[in-house]
Amino acid sequence: MTAPLLSIENLSIGFTGLNDQPVFIVRDVNLTLAAGETLGLVGESGCGKSSLLLAMMGYYKQGLGRLRGGIAYDGQDPGLVSPQQLQALRGGGMALIPQNAGQALTPTLRIKAQMVEVLRLHSDLAPGAWQARCLALFERVKLPDPEQMLNRYPHELSGGQQQRVAIAMALAGEPDLLLLDEPTTGLDVTTQVGVLALLQEICQDLNTAMVYVSHDIQVISQVCNQIAIMYAGEIVEMGPRADLLTQPVHPYTQGLLASIPRLNQQTLPHPIAGEMLQPVHRGSNVGCGYAGRCPLATDQCRATAPLAQPIADRWVKCHEVTAAMAGEFIRPAQKLLAANLGDRELLSVADLSIRYQAPTWLQSLRGQQPPAIVRAVSFGIQKGEIVGLVGESGSGKSTILKTIAGLQGSLSGRITLSGTDDLTGPVESRPRGSLRKVQLVFQNPDASLNPRKTIGEILRRPLELYFDLATGVMDQAVDALLQRVNLPESYKGRFPGQLSGGEKQRVAIARALAAKPELILCDEITSALDVSVQAAILKLLLDLRADSGVSLLFVSHDLAVVETLCDSVLVLEGGEVREAGLCAEVFKNPQHAYTQALLASVL
Amino acid sequence: MSSAVTILKGVTATRSGKIGVVLVGFHLLLALVAPWLVPYEFDAQTAVIDHAGPSLAHWAGLDTLGRDVLTRTLLGGREALLVTIFGTGLAVVWGSFFGVLAGYLGGRIDELIMRSVDIFLAIPWMIFLLLVIASFGNAPMVMILTLGFFYGIGVVRMARAATLEVVVKDYVLAAKARGERPLSIMMTEILPNVRDVLMVESAMRWSWMLLAFSALSFLGFGVTPPTPDWGLMIANSRIYLALAPWPVLMPMIALSSLIIGINLTADALAKSLGVDKTTRALV
The missing domain is CATH 1.10.3720.10 (MetI-like)
Structure with missing residues (x-):
């Protein structure tokens, strides 16, 4: 066997914390990558996957460094070579494709100037040949109208086009290794499919090796032949794609796969209890990093760290391989059939059109109208029903939600709640009684909770606003709310910064519940969360609906999540409803071409 | 108030922050107790040669009108x-x-x-x-x-x-x-x-x-x-700077140390509260 292209031995990345305790972001990772091989690194946020990827090109985020271990790329350690050699290595030997190409491209330079810079540094071409090479690269990444593209600025390109430019730029130096850091995460599903197909093609045609980092194992499995699962800074399982996906061994891999919502699945996604071991605790932890959350954990797991043991073509770091392979420790709940809804309509939206700006003086003079974001949308929500609103970015789904909440004015149409409350006007015009009945939960719990207030204060506020309660009763009500979203009462005194993402989102849901609402508007509330946490939030929402009969309007771009949670669904494109109906029918037998295209993009 | 204590702890976590807080604290304390500390009345004139340099009786010398410079500096802020x-x-x-x-x-x-x-x-x-x-x-x-x-x-x-x-x-x-x-x-x-x-x-x-x-x-x-004040003291004595530096130097030192103290405290405050987000450049 020839020498591997990249080999990593016992690599630990981190910093030395208080009392000279090492803080591990990445711990004792071993990897080898042959030329032309594609490896996917999968893990949830905070597992160290991006730090590991950047270390491969000799780069560490501020404050971090290599604690021990070695990296060899083509026989050279990127941490030991001279700055000139490192410059040749980065871009020439290996190239990074970043997560957000829109931010990675310089906004004030035309695409051509940025492409030429790479060619000047990393190719032997004469300046006269640069233009032709750029065009060839753009055709390679299937950018439409390559000549036009070269003269544009980054902001004049769509997100997918920006990502293709970033790929072309990475290919310009003819690297042997491509490093990809979640390159499709910010893209719409239909765009993502195209970029992934392109990456697959590049690997096959150019025989470029690839390390692909993502939180999404389904994305990874489209491109990579080898998959490594990372947890709490370590690779816990690594092997060929087919083996890992169909017969995962490590309890974490099994848990991760079980927590992903999928289309046409009879069971609910199964959450993983607990939280990932934080970097500060990784140094003092002597046992398996997953022992705290693992249903199979024994005393041995807590006392000694498992070593990698080979199983057929792969290896696994686990003491309880036999028990894990027997399976049976994850029992996902059966999906409930749609609740018996009856026909009591709660919310009715009739002929709703929304636009952001009023016509300017000049436009009204010319008889022009600024374009509407949402056009003639009508739908209803029954009591206790969960309605999904799906569509890609710019489809107007969040705008509809904000209008129902009264945060965005409407152009025409009518919104009524239980036939009596008029929700057409802005928040200021609504009586407190009807405000109480509709509550909103936001996408990003970091931004939706005031960082200066304790959890207790945050939950008490809607109680003070809508109900006249005595202090003692109020405290009990706050405790009850925390209990309902499965958080301990001791969290009352904490600030949002002391909670994990999933816990923060639970608090945001509890704040909505405090008002005893009839309708909760959910704006992508699980898309900022890890899948194992998302599964728990979805289960919580279903439980809440079963307990209190609250209705939900659930905006999401993720069709599998919508199918898991919702009774009926509306598909939006460009501000218009393309298809609406019961989830079961729409997903099984989509009628509109756009719905079919969306479903075909689900990995 | 516990948050005030937390903020003070954050400020004094760095060395420059400590220096700043000590300087500001010193000046504030001095401003409060100076009337009981000063050796002379601020307008008391001594009938000796004006511009006398430091002596045992007048540690920082006398100004143009024969007034004690130390007294006036202590009270001048x-x-x-x-x-x-x-x-x-x-x-x-x-x-x-x-x-x-x-x-x-x-x-x-x-x-x-x-x-x-x-x-x-x-x-x-x-x-x-x-x-x-x-x-x-x-x-x-x-x-x-x-x-x-x-x-x-x-x-x-x-x-x-x-x-x-x-x-x-x-x-x-x-x-x-x-x-x-x-x-x-x-x-x-x-x-x-x-x-x-x-x-x-x-x-x-x-x-x-x-x-x-x-x-x-x-x-x-x-x-x-005749109320003592640093700015006024500097103005009045500056023409004799070459002859008698003390009446100018003393208020200058007092004013600068206070301003340096405030600026150091402000910088440390900005760093500890995260308002100043300057970090080392990448690459």
């Missing part, structure tokens, strides 16, 4: 501190009120407030200040009100900028959607989140205002003689 502390307080209170108001409400009210700010920024404040003092006298109250007004104009801009960053956060939207009143949103959702910026800003304003006040005294508009 009292009025400056009184005026600037209250002046800064006034500036921050009214400036942040209008700044948060403009940032939160936006639209016409924002335009009105910010254009008024522009107008006042275009007026040379020193000349305007001299005009006010010429008309109303230089009583501490007049000084507090005018300095407080002029230094608040910059605070309006700072507070508005900080508010604009917070207004777009989802927790403000959530409060709006709940049906909270604008005043309640400004007080409970926005103000606590712009507090850090305002605290750092007020520390910086304080040091600027001290310099401005001393400059006024230097020009003869700040403090009425």
Whole structure:
């Protein structure tokens, strides 16, 4: 066997914390990558996957460094070579494709100037040949109208086009290794499919090796032949794609796969209890990093760290391989059939059109109208029903939600709640009684909770606003709310910064519940969360609906999540409803071409 | 208050922060107890040769009129501190009120407030200040009100900028959607989140205002003689600098040490509160 292209031995990345305790972001990772091989690194946020990827090109985020271990790329350690050699290595030997190409491209330079810079540094071409090479690269990444593209600025390109430019730029130096850091995460599903197909093609045609980092194992499995699962800074399982996906061994891999919502699945996604071991605790932890959350954990797991043991073509770091392979420790709940809804309509939206700006003086003079974001949308929500609103970015789904909440004015149409409350006007015009009945939960719990207030204060506020309660009763009500979203009462005194993402989102849901609402508007509330946490939030929402009969309007771009949670669904494109109906029918037998295209993009 | 203790701990975590807090603390303490410490009356004249250098009886020598320089230096910061502390307080209170108001409400009210700010920024404040003092006298109250007004104009801009960053956060939207009143949103959702910026800003304003006040005294508009004041002392003795440096050096050291102290504290405050996000450049 020839020498591997990249080999990593016992690599630990981190910093030395208080009392000279090492803080591990990445711990004792071993990897080898042959030329032309594609490896996917999968893990949830905070597992160290991006730090590991950047270390491969000799780069560490501020404050971090290599604690021990070695990296060899083509026989050279990127941490030991001279700055000139490192410059040749980065871009020439290996190239990074970043997560957000829109931010990675310089906004004030035309695409051509940025492409030429790479060619000047990393190719032997004469300046006269640069233009032709750029065009060839753009055709390679299937950018439409390559000549036009070269003269544009980054902001004049769509997100997918920006990502293709970033790929072309990475290919310009003819690297042997491509490093990809979640390159499709910010893209719409239909765009993502195209970029992934392109990456697959590049690997096959150019025989470029690839390390692909993502939180999404389904994305990874489209491109990579080898998959490594990372947890709490370590690779816990690594092997060929087919083996890992169909017969995962490590309890974490099994848990991760079980927590992903999928289309046409009879069971609910199964959450993983607990939280990932934080970097500060990784140094003092002597046992398996997953022992705290693992249903199979024994005393041995807590006392000694498992070593990698080979199983057929792969290896696994686990003491309880036999028990894990027997399976049976994850029992996902059966999906409930749609609740018996009856026909009591709660919310009715009739002929709703929304636009952001009023016509300017000049436009009204010319008889022009600024374009509407949402056009003639009508739908209803029954009591206790969960309605999904799906569509890609710019489809107007969040705008509809904000209008129902009264945060965005409407152009025409009518919104009524239980036939009596008029929700057409802005928040200021609504009586407190009807405000109480509709509550909103936001996408990003970091931004939706005031960082200066304790959890207790945050939950008490809607109680003070809508109900006249005595202090003692109020405290009990706050405790009850925390209990309902499965958080301990001791969290009352904490600030949002002391909670994990999933816990923060639970608090945001509890704040909505405090008002005893009839309708909760959910704006992508699980898309900022890890899948194992998302599964728990979805289960919580279903439980809440079963307990209190609250209705939900659930905006999401993720069709599998919508199918898991919702009774009926509306598909939006460009501000218009393309298809609406019961989830079961729409997903099984989509009628509109756009719905079919969306479903075909689900990995 | 526990948060005050936390903030102080954060400031004194760095060495420069410690130096700053010690300097500011020393000056504040001195201003309070100086009347009981000083060896002479501030206007007591000694019938010896003027400009006498340091001696056992007069550690920092005598000034032109035969007054004890040490006594006058120890007492010379009292009025400056009184005026600037209250002046800064006034500036921050009214400036942040209008700044948060403009940032939160936006639209016409924002335009009105910010254009008024522009107008006042275009007026040379020193000349305007001299005009006010010429008309109303230089009583501490007049000084507090005018300095407080002029230094608040910059605070309006700072507070508005900080508010604009917070207004777009989802927790403000959530409060709006709940049906909270604008005043309640400004007080409970926005103000606590712009507090850090305002605290750092007020520390910086304080040091600027001290310099401005001393400059006024230097020009003869700040403090009425014979009340001791650093700016005035420097002005009166500067022509004899080559002959007798002490009457100029002493107030200079006092004023600089206080301003350096305030600036070090402000920098440490900004770092510990995360307002100053400067980090090492990448690559």
